[in-house]
Amino acid sequence: MEKWAEIFNLPLPECKKCGICCLCASPSKSYGELLEKAAQGDGFARDFFSIFIPYKNHDQARKICGSIVERVLKSRGEDVVFYRCRHYHFEKKCTIYNERPNLCREFPGSPLVILDENCAFYEWSQKCRESYKKLEKELEELKNRKKQLENTKYRKKCIDLLCRLKRSENEDYRFILTVPAMSIVSPGWSWIR
Ligand code: SF4
C-alpha cells in the first residue's frame, strides 16, 4: 500500500478501528483452496484460519455487514464465503490487538480490494483507482503514439528505399541510353550488331 501511496502521492489514512473488516472478510480464494494452502504451510492461509471462522450463510453475514456483502456478491458472484474473526468483541474490539497477525496489520493490502464505504481506506482506494485508470489511459496513448512513430519511421524507410530504387533505375536508364549512342560513335564497340 505504501507503494500506491507514494506513486500517486496519496498519503495513507489512519485506520478507524471500526472492526468492519474483522467482521466481514471475503478472501479471493475459495474455502477449499485456502484450506489446501494452509495444509501446504502457506503463511497467509494459516494466519487466516487461526483467526477467521466462516458465517453459516450469506444472510448471517448480511445481518452484520449488509452493505459490503451485497457489493462483494455483486462483484464476485454468489460463490463467496464470508468470515468473521473469533477475536473480535463488539465493545472491546480486537482482543489480541498487539499480537494480531500480519494480514490484519497490512489490511487492506491494496486499493483494489472491495471495502466498506465506512472504512477509512475507502476514499483513498477510490482515488488510487482513479489515478491508476488515468495512468493506464496515458500508457495506452503513449503506446499508440509509439506505434504511430514506428509507422512514420517505417514510412520514411520505404520512401528512402523508393528514392534509392528510383535513382538506380535512372542510372540503368542512362546506361541503356548510352549503349546505342556509343555504338553510333564507335560501331566496333557496339553490342548491337
Ligand atoms: S485479529 Fe484483531 S484486527 Fe485481526 S481480524 Fe481479528 S479482531 Fe480484527
Ligand code: SF4
Ligand atoms: S474497516 Fe477499515 S477503518 Fe475499519 S478497522 Fe478495518 S481497515 Fe480500519
